[in-house]
Amino acid sequence: MSENATPSLSQYFVQSDKTKSEKSDISLELSDASNKLDILKLEDNQPSSQNKNEPIVCRLFSENAQQPKDPTAAFFDLIGSSHSTNRNGVISELGLSTATNDDGFAARVAVGSEAERRRDAWIPNDKTRQILISCATSPPGTYFPDKENLTMPGVLLEEELGDNVGEAVAVCLGEAEAAERRIITANDVTQDERGLRELVQAGAYRAAINLTARLLAIYGQGRGRGGNPSKHSPHSLQLWFTRISLLIKTKVFSVAQAEAETFGQLDKPDVFYQFYPEMYGDRPGSIASFSFRLLLAELPMHCGNSKDSLTKLFNVWSIVKQILQNLKKGLCEDGNPMEISESDRNDSIRLWGGREARVMHSIINCAISLKHYELAMDLLGQLCERDKVHRHMLLSALGRLHLQVGNISGAEACFKEAREIKGGAPDLRELVDRGLLSVAQNNFDEAFYNFQEASVLEPNNLMILNNMSVCLLYGGQLKEAISVLESAISVNPPHALHESLLLNLCTLYDMESSKGRMKKFALLRQISLYQADAPTTILEKLYG
Amino acid sequence: METEEHLLALKVMRLTRPTLSSPLPLTCDSKDLPGNLFNNALQQDPTSVQGTETLCCGQFLLLPQSPVNIYLGETFSSYICVFSETQQVVRNIYVDLQTSSQKLPLSANPPTAELAPEETINIVIHHEVKEIGTHILVCEVSYNNAVGIPATFRKFFKIQVLKPLDVKTKFYNAENDDVYLEAQVQNITMGPICLEKVALDASQNYDVTSLNFTNDGENIFGSTMLVHPNSICQFLYCLTPNKNVSDMKKLSGPIGKLDIVWRSNLGEKGRLQTSQLQRMGPDYGDIRLLINELPNFVVLEEPFTFKCELINNCERTVDLMLSFENVEGIAWCGISGRKLDPLPPHTTRILEFKAIPLIPGLNSLSGIKLLDTFLKRTYTYDDLGQIFVVIDDQKLSKSP
Numbered sequence: 001m002s003e004n005a006t007p008s009l010s011q012y013f014v015q016s017d018k019t020k021s022e023k024s025d026i027s028l029e030l031s032d033a034s035n036k037l038d039i040l041k042l043e044d045n046q047p048s049s050q051n052k053n054e055p056i057v058c059r060l061f062s063e064n065a066q067q068p069k070d071p072t073a074a075f076f077d078l079i080g081s082s083h084s085t086n087r088n089g090v091i092s093e094l095g096l097s098t099a100t101n102d103d104g105f106a107a108r109v110a111v112g113s114e115a116e117r118r119r120d121a122w123i124p125n126d127k128t129r130q131i132l133i134s135c136a137t138s139p140p141g142t143y144f145p146d147k148e149n150l151t152m153p154g155v156l157l158e159e160e161l162g163d164n165v166g167e168a169v170a171v172c173l174g175e176a177e178a179a180e181r182r183i184i185t186a187n188d189v190t191q192d193e194r195g196l197r198e199l200v201q202a203g204a205y206r207a208a209i210n211l212t213a214r215l216l217a218i219y220g221q222g223r224g225r226g227g228n229p230s231k232h233s234p235h236s237l238q239l240w241f242t243r244i245s246l247l248i249k250t251k252v253f254s255v256a257q258a259e260a261e262t263f264g265q266l267d268k269p270d271v272f273y274q275f276y277p278e279m280y281g282d283r284p285g286s287i288a289s290f291s292f293r294l295l296l297a298e299l300p301m302h303c304g305n306s307k308d309s310l311t312k313l314f315n316v317w318s319i320v321k322q323i324l325q326n327l328k329k330g331l332c333e334d335g336n337p338m339e340i341s342e343s344d345r346n347d348s349i350r351l352w353g354g355r356e357a358r359v360m361h362s363i364i365n366c367a368i369s370l371k372h373y374e375l376a377m378d379l380l381g382q383l384c385e386r387d388k389v390h391r392h393m394l395l396s397a398l399g400r401l402h403l404q405v406g407n408i409s410g411a412e413a414c415f416k417e418a419r420e421i422k423g424g425a426p427d428l429r430e431l432v433d434r435g436l437l438s439v440a441q442n443n444f445d446e447a448f449y450n451f452q453e454a455s456v457l458e459p460n461n462l463m464i465l466n467n468m469s470v471c472l473l474y475g476g477q478l479k480e481a482i483s484v485l486e487s488a489i490s491v492n493p494p495h496a497l498h499e500s501l502l503l504n505l506c507t508l509y510d511m512e513s514s515k516g517r518m519k520k521f522a523l524l525r526q527i528s529l530y531q532a533d534a535p536t537t538i539l540e541k542l543y544g
Numbered sequence: 545m546e547t548e549e550h551l552l553a554l555k556v557m558r559l560t561r562p563t564l565s566s567p568l569p570l571t572c573d574s575k576d577l578p579g580n581l582f583n584n585a586l587q588q589d590p591t592s593v594q595g596t597e598t599l600c601c602g603q604f605l606l607l608p609q610s611p612v613n614i615y616l617g618e619t620f621s622s623y624i625c626v627f628s629e630t631q632q633v634v635r636n637i638y639v640d641l642q643t644s645s646q647k648l649p650l651s652a653n654p655p656t657a658e659l660a661p662e663e664t665i666n667i668v669i670h671h672e673v674k675e676i677g678t679h680i681l682v683c684e685v686s687y688n689n690a691v692g693i694p695a696t697f698r699k700f701f702k703i704q705v706l707k708p709l710d711v712k713t714k715f716y717n718a719e720n721d722d723v724y725l726e727a728q729v730q731n732i733t734m735g736p737i738c739l740e741k742v743a744l745d746a747s748q749n750y751d752v753t754s755l756n757f758t759n760d761g762e763n764i765f766g767s768t769m770l771v772h773p774n775s776i777c778q779f780l781y782c783l784t785p786n787k788n789v790s791d792m793k794k795l796s797g798p799i800g801k802l803d804i805v806w807r808s809n810l811g812e813k814g815r816l817q818t819s820q821l822q823r824m825g826p827d828y829g830d831i832r833l834l835i836n837e838l839p840n841f842v843v844l845e846e847p848f849t850f851k852c853e854l855i856n857n858c859e860r861t862v863d864l865m866l867s868f869e870n871v872e873g874i875a876w877c878g879i880s881g882r883k884l885d886p887l888p889p890h891t892t893r894i895l896e897f898k899a900i901p902l903i904p905g906l907n908s909l910s911g912i913k914l915l916d917t918f919l920k921r922t923y924t925y926d927d928l929g930q931i932f933v934v935i936d937d938q939k940l941s942k943s944p
Contacts, residue, residue: 405768467604
């Protein structure tokens with residue numbers, strides 16, 4: 001509180017001398033908590049200290065960032081290497097996944113700066129650009145934007161998320177069984193990014209959400225801190241990205257939406273490096289990652305407002321297109337006429353081309369959720385044209401889109417073209433597509449046969465087993481349908497206890513007899529044994 | 545209603561088409577905090593499709609989770625499961641389904657002889673719905689209990705059949721006896737539908753040409769006839785009377801019906817036929833006068849001729865008196881009040897007229913009158929055809 005004795009209305013994140021504090025006009029309101037905050041930021045603020053005096057979380061982050069491989073690297077490499085064969089999926093092509101891609105870039109890049117420039121490039125809107133120019137050109141400590149131009153996030157969730165599976169077990173199976181449940185919680189891991197990843201990997205998303213709240217408190221963005229100015233760093237924004245992603249993954253959409261509101265579309269000046277010249281010098285670009293931008297644009301769609309998402313996604317797309325145009329015109333991503341090497345430019349075009357495709361995927365998904373199928377088909381058609389490598393996979397997706405609206409001949413044409421491009425013996429996807437076509441033609445026997453053929457290729461593929469089970473039901477074989485799903489679960493419980501599969505199985509149990517309830521409890525027991533988390537919708541189904 | 549305990553129970557599930565389930569496509573860059581964890585989770589999700597993980601066009605069938613409307617022309621499918629609630633063996637089980645019009649035995653004939661405690665009787669029914677409104681399906685199960693005492697119970701299922709399409713038709717009669725049929729098909733269901741087939745089954749008196757394809761045979765609506773809720777697709781057909789239909793009156797009345805097949809979610813199919821479309825045949829009366837030859841351009845104040853076809857539609861010979869009326873813009877040349885030669889039944893004759901245009905511009909030919917002297921009935925032909933009157937000009941005057 002002593003700092004309040006010397007209020008400095010004229011300071012925003014200014015570095016004074018040793019007693020410098022993070023002050024803004026609004027910071028007068030800050031309470032004791034801000035003392036803690038100030039100490040942290042004190043260290044954080046020293047431009048030269050990036051690797052020295054950072055708070056623990058930051059240090060861990062930078063360590064991890066520098067490590068080519070993270071603790072789960074073995075896991076990624078597995079997928080990475082499978083991707084380097086020619087059956088690599090769109091994910092890697094989109095530049096989303098894998099160490100392989102990074103290495104591909106890193107090999108040619110002496111310092112991280114080129115890769116960083118490419119990765120962080122963004123074109124802010126005009127208003128933000130003006131403010132950033134003012135930031136860069138004013139003498140340090142003399143430029144203060146309005147509060148409305150600041151991003152002021154805070155954790156809104158009042159309490160930590162509990163163990164919803166445990167609660168369901170307690171209600172249905174009794175406290176005794178609930179007490180036997182052992183799961184990983186936010187307290188069981190190191191209170192840092194590494195711990196956070198451990199939770200995510202274990203599928204303990206709710207615990208991970210709890211940990212993000214704790215870590216954000218270190219940045220003065222914890223519980224109840226919304227609406228108060230605080231400073232952003234790559235790490236704090238990554239925490240937010242992770243938190244909001246996980247809130248969506250666990251379908252706590254209303255909280256995700258409320259907590260994300262202050263970020264808008266990440267076009268306020270304080271999420272750009274130029275806003276903090278004293279820390280980042282003249283480094284350009286966005287502190288918020290591209291994934292975060294995409295996530296925020298998609299968020300309204302998950303909350304039932306797809307129209308809003310459509311506008312936002314098109315906006316993201318237009319900027320990505322502009323970046324690609326700039327690159328092709330010989331400029332930097334953001335339109336800066338700085339010279340960049342040819343290989344750098346090609347890498348960047350590849351990166352942003354991949355991001356463009358990813359945005360198009362999101363727009364397609366959004367169009368589907370709006371039942372705006374023409375738009376989805378049109379964009380999917382465009383993707384088929386531009387991505388020759390994955391053309392057959394995209395055509396197969398387009399075919400299924402046709403099936404979804406009931407256009408059987410259109411679907412057949414797509415599947416046929418995909419088959420001709422791919423050639424060779426029918427692969428799993430093709431056999432499944434055939435089965436789906438039979439489903440659409442109301443021929444569930446034929447569909448079952450197709451799926452069975454596919455299951456020879458991958459006997460434990462859950463999707464195929466599930467589809468076989470569905471066909472059995474439509475063929476009047478309820479008991480067999482149930483046993484297919486039950487055996488799938490017994491073979492691979494952690495993987496098979498999946499939301500959609502469980503929904504199907506519960507539906508079958510409901511049909512079978514009045515003993516369905518006991519069988520659902522058995523499922524709940526399995527979930528409790530193998531899953532850290534389960535979607536609430538499923539748990540409600542199991543209660544019933 | 546049912547208070548007594550039964551040894552058997554019955555469950556019913558409506559089998560609408562499954563849907564395709566997809567994961568929530570959350571992804572991130574490898575440099576983002578979660579590393580590849582999100583991407584890996586997505587790739588390992590059973591509902592994601594390898595190679596197109598971030599597209600929500602999955603392959604994973606999800607059973608219907610919420611009630612779906614049923615529409616006229618669709619097929620109501622249902623799974624009926626009869627199971628035993630006790631440890632006793634139940635004998636002689638009949639399962640019947642009663643619709644508004646008929647009673648269908650569902651279980652095999654002879655009836656299921658015995659049902660052990662763990663056994664079930666499974667029946668999938670398909671019932672095409674042919675009427676709009678509330679339908680009640682009654683499922684009746686009769687059985688004998690362990691000591692042979694018969695028992696019966698019923699379950700009722702209400703289904704509300706809605707109207708899927710609104711079809712509006714309009715006819716246009718062309719002068720050459722062709723009829724154009726314009727059909728507007730409006731989707732009044734809750735979701736988008738795909739029109740798989742819209743065809744006009746014409747009655748035998750007509751040959752039908754669909755005008756919904758380009759000369760290259762392509763559908764003018766594009767490859768997908770996707771119709772959103774409340775949207776309308778408009779189709780046009782040309783009906784040409786068969787050569788062997790001589791009596792024009794036969795061309796009134798039924799001309800055919802529209803046959804429409806659509807599909808919705810994952811191929812759910814519906815089919816409707818309209819009732820016979822009735823054409824209000826143009827009432828030509830006993831005689832008709834049609835333009836046979838007429839110049840498009842005529843020169844001001846210079847006489848021109850044109851020919852008309854006079855048709856006797858009736859069964860008697862008609863005697864006609866031709867007269868001209870003064871109309872603006874045209875002066876008739878010829879004798880008004882002239883009696884024509886008698887015209888036998890179902891015959892035609894060509895008449896030639898001569899007139900002088902008096903006003904430049906577009907003029908219509910009006911003022912010809914025919915009087916049926918037997919019935920004392922007058923036919924007035926106004927706006928019989930149109931001519932464009934030009935002022936004498938070197939170029940135009942050369943043209944005939």
